[in-house]
Amino acid sequence: MPVMNMIQAINSAHDVMMDRDPNIVVMGEDVGYFGGVFRATEGLQKKYGRSRTFDTPITEGGIVGVAIGMAAYGLRPVAEIQFADYIYPGFDQIVSEAGRMRYRTAGEWFLPMVIRSPYGGGIFGGQTHSQSPEALFAHVAGIKTVIPSNPYDAKGLLIAAIEDNDPVIFFEPKRIYNGPFDGFYERPVTPWAKHPAAEVPEGYYTVPLGKAAIARAGNDVTILAYGTMVHVAIATAEAEGIDAEVIDLRTIVPVDIETIEASVKKTGRCVVFHEATRTGGFGAELSALVQERCFYHLESPVQRVTGFDTPYPHSLEWAYFPGPARLGLALKKALED
Amino acid sequence: MKRQKERPNRPALALHVPEPDARPGDEVDFSHIEIPAAGSVMRPDVAVAPSEIRDLAYTLIRVLDDEGKAVGPWDPRLDPETLRRMLRDMMMVRVYDDRMYRAQRQGKTSFYMKCTGEEAVAVAAAHALDREDMCFPTYRQQGILVARDYPLTEMMCQVYSNAGDKLKGRQLPIMYSDREHGFFTISGNLGTQYPQAVGWGMASAIKGDSRIAAAWIGDGATAEGDFHNAVTFAAVYRAPVILNIVNNQWAISTFSGIAGAELTTFAARGVGYGIPGLRVDGNDPLAVYAATSWAADRARSNLGPTIIELFTYRVEGHSTSDDPSVYRPQNAGAKWPLGDPLERLKAHLLGLGEWDEERHAALLDQLGEEVRAAQKQAEKQGTLGNSPAQDIPSMFDDVFEELPWHLKEQREQAIAEAGAKK
Numbered sequence: 001m002p003v004m005n006m007i008q009a010i011n012s013a014h015d016v017m018m019d020r021d022p023n024i025v026v027m028g029e030d031v032g033y034f035g036g037v038f039r040a041t042e043g044l045q046k047k048y049g050r051s052r053t054f055d056t057p058i059t060e061g062g063i064v065g066v067a068i069g070m071a072a073y074g075l076r077p078v079a080e081i082q083f084a085d086y087i088y089p090g091f092d093q094i095v096s097e098a099g100r101m102r103y104r105t106a107g108e109w110f111l112p113m114v115i116r117s118p119y120g121g122g123i124f125g126g127q128t129h130s131q132s133p134e135a136l137f138a139h140v141a142g143i144k145t146v147i148p149s150n151p152y153d154a155k156g157l158l159i160a161a162i163e164d165n166d167p168v169i170f171f172e173p174k175r176i177y178n179g180p181f182d183g184f185y186e187r188p189v190t191p192w193a194k195h196p197a198a199e200v201p202e203g204y205y206t207v208p209l210g211k212a213a214i215a216r217a218g219n220d221v222t223i224l225a226y227g228t229m230v231h232v233a234i235a236t237a238e239a240e241g242i243d244a245e246v247i248d249l250r251t252i253v254p255v256d257i258e259t260i261e262a263s264v265k266k267t268g269r270c271v272v273f274h275e276a277t278r279t280g281g282f283g284a285e286l287s288a289l290v291q292e293r294c295f296y297h298l299e300s301p302v303q304r305v306t307g308f309d310t311p312y313p314h315s316l317e318w319a320y321f322p323g324p325a326r327l328g329l330a331l332k333k334a335l336e337d
Numbered sequence: 338m339k340r341q342k343e344r345p346n347r348p349a350l351a352l353h354v355p356e357p358d359a360r361p362g363d364e365v366d367f368s369h370i371e372i373p374a375a376g377s378v379m380r381p382d383v384a385v386a387p388s389e390i391r392d393l394a395y396t397l398i399r400v401l402d403d404e405g406k407a408v409g410p411w412d413p414r415l416d417p418e419t420l421r422r423m424l425r426d427m428m429m430v431r432v433y434d435d436r437m438y439r440a441q442r443q444g445k446t447s448f449y450m451k452c453t454g455e456e457a458v459a460v461a462a463a464h465a466l467d468r469e470d471m472c473f474p475t476y477r478q479q480g481i482l483v484a485r486d487y488p489l490t491e492m493m494c495q496v497y498s499n500a501g502d503k504l505k506g507r508q509l510p511i512m513y514s515d516r517e518h519g520f521f522t523i524s525g526n527l528g529t530q531y532p533q534a535v536g537w538g539m540a541s542a543i544k545g546d547s548r549i550a551a552a553w554i555g556d557g558a559t560a561e562g563d564f565h566n567a568v569t570f571a572a573v574y575r576a577p578v579i580l581n582i583v584n585n586q587w588a589i590s591t592f593s594g595i596a597g598a599e600l601t602t603f604a605a606r607g608v609g610y611g612i613p614g615l616r617v618d619g620n621d622p623l624a625v626y627a628a629t630s631w632a633a634d635r636a637r638s639n640l641g642p643t644i645i646e647l648f649t650y651r652v653e654g655h656s657t658s659d660d661p662s663v664y665r666p667q668n669a670g671a672k673w674p675l676g677d678p679l680e681r682l683k684a685h686l687l688g689l690g691e692w693d694e695e696r697h698a699a700l701l702d703q704l705g706e707e708v709r710a711a712q713k714q715a716e717k718q719g720t721l722g723n724s725p726a727q728d729i730p731s732m733f734d735d736v737f738e739e740l741p742w743h744l745k746e747q748r749e750q751a752i753a754e755a756g757a758k759k
Contacts, residue, residue: 065536073537092563096524
């Protein structure tokens with residue numbers, strides 16, 4: 001089976017779907033001839049022509065608004081927002097238009113569209129190339145939000161997102177595009193080639209939206225994570241010698257409540273873990289869900305491990321990043337209490 | 338303050354805040370508005386380079402003269418049947434508006450918006466477009482639906498949010514949607530439809546279709562980023578789209594000067610993007626028809642988008658929630674020098690000998706009868722708050738194609754709450 005990194009897997013998802021469905025068009029800043037600043041759309045323009053893969057003006061509001069019009073026509077646009085940090089000019093079109101189109105027309109118009117965007121830090125991107133805004137989208141009715149953590153899932157989830165008949169925000173953890181960075185930033189990152197999830201089928205397959213994966217089975221504490229943090233969680237559990245169960249949520253809306261509940265009821269302890277800022281983060285939602293559903297199984301308070309409520313600092317990146325040290329302390333607290 | 342004292346030779350800066358010529362109590366004076374004679378503006382070939390027709394953005398394309406005669410190169414030379422149909426549609430919109438306005442005042446719905454004086458910008462444009470073209474309207478183009486024979490009862494059920502409302506009571510009254518009649522769902526967030534229309538047009542071009550898109554926006558909402566986003570996309574990809582700007586000069590209480598109209602025209606926005614901008618007498622149905630046809634021909638010939646500024650006047654308040662007498666002189670609309678689009682088309686037909694007062698009066702009666710019958714039909718299915726019990730679980734339909742677990746739980750909660758109340 002071919003071995004792919006996440007970029008290659010995402011590129012392959014586009015290729016497979018564009019080949020299968022002539023209604024799929026790909027657009028965004030620098031995505032055409034150049035193939036995207038992260039090369040996720042490389043080769044698509046050459047293969048499928050300029051009218052199906054093209055560069056757009058630098059107007060995220062325009063990209064989203066135009067994608068909505070295309071989806072209303074009957075196409076399936078896949079739009080790239082170059083960095084999640086740039087998505088805000090398109091926020092009104094996403095929140096007020098895309099999220100509500102099916103609802104406000106009682107199903108007369110619906111929008112099969114995907115907005116892909118690299119997110120997250122750990123790349124010395126400073127405060128405008130490092131943000132994790134997933135909670136803003138999780139809060140919006142009518143939008144699904146998907147975050148893969150490895151090449152196999154990235155391709156399968158992106159294909160499922162493209163086939164979905166509702167708008168999907170697809171956030172790609174750019175820190176792990178080339179390898180499963182585990183938070184131990186002083187160590188070299190092993191490339192994806194050595195990871196089992198880098199074995200990616202050439203052709204079509206899907207990973208269903210709304211289904212979590214157990215990334216590491218364990219018995220003593222549940223870690224709820226997604227994106228880069230899945231790998232940080234696994235590495236931290238191993239470094240600390242803790243028998244943690246790591247749940248890779250993969251989709252945060254709709255979240256896979258069954259898998260979460262089953263795991264927390266088994267372990268009796270839970271740490272929610274994300275890179276985004278803490279207050280009002282998706283971790284708050286996870287913590288509330290666990291408390292509502294697993295209260296009598298909990299043996300200690302739910303711990304939240306997150307980025308701090310500051311903008312993402314450039315020079316102090318590793319002091320900000322919720323790495324193994326922060327997670328390790330929280331795991332111990334969850335186990336000791 | 339201190340800094341200014343340190344620079345005594347420099348004048349103090351002063352902020353300019355535009356203010357309309359007249360406020361309540363003042364005499365309305367429209368004499369400063371330049372109105373070129375009907376027929377005086379040239380009509381270029383659609384293949385003209387936009388750079389050669391920049392002056393069309395600063396004039397006013399007019400066809401009907403003061404006597405109601407159609408003159409000049411923009412005369413679309415419509416047959417009497419089409420003219421009568423356009424008159425009928427505009428009259429129907431006005432009768433319908435009056436009826437629904439009254440229904441709101443009677444407490445049958447929460448909200449209504451009339452388009453008095455602006456009937457031509459929707460009706461004439463709809464007649465100039467193909468039936469298959471997709472319209473992306475604002476809330477004041479109900480004339481498109483009337484021109485495309487959308488059933489009045491359907492419109493009224495939407496206004497009443499009643500059991501017959503196909504939008505399940507989810508939208509504010511007048512935010513119609515009908516895919517089959519080429520009428521895109523209206524948003525209350527202004528300007529959002531503009532890039533969507535461009536995207537629809539681009540999709541049509543990608544698929545090698547022959548249908549085009551037409552969008553409408555108000556003068557006020559041209560200040561939204563979506564306007565710039567849309568026109569940039571439209572210009573770059575030469576999208577087959579007509580970008581109408583309905584300049585009715587009022588955005589609720591804010592006059593068009595606050596949207597930039599003191600310094601230039603709205604049609605002139607096109608100049609900066611390199612696309613044609615036509616400035617049109619929006620109360621002249623034949624000029625609206627002609628400009629729309631010209632822009633549609635360009636779009637269908639892969640020559641790209643056109644901006645059309647429809648210069649008109651909002652005769653009534655913004656909505657039933659608005660009282661214009663507190664911010665502008667009363668009856669300003671009656672003094673609008675470009676007149677009433679219905680009266681102008683009627684005068685034209687009378688002049689042609691294709692219409693008479695008896696037929697006009699009979700038609701008005703007949704339209705009133707149709708509207709009353711439709712209203713009776715609609716009210717059988719209830720009015721707002723006085724409708725067969727809303728189906729509470731339906732609140733959760735159509736958020737997504739399939740109901741996810743968290744909405745299923747919330748639906749159960751809503752059903753339980755409703756049961757507990759009883």
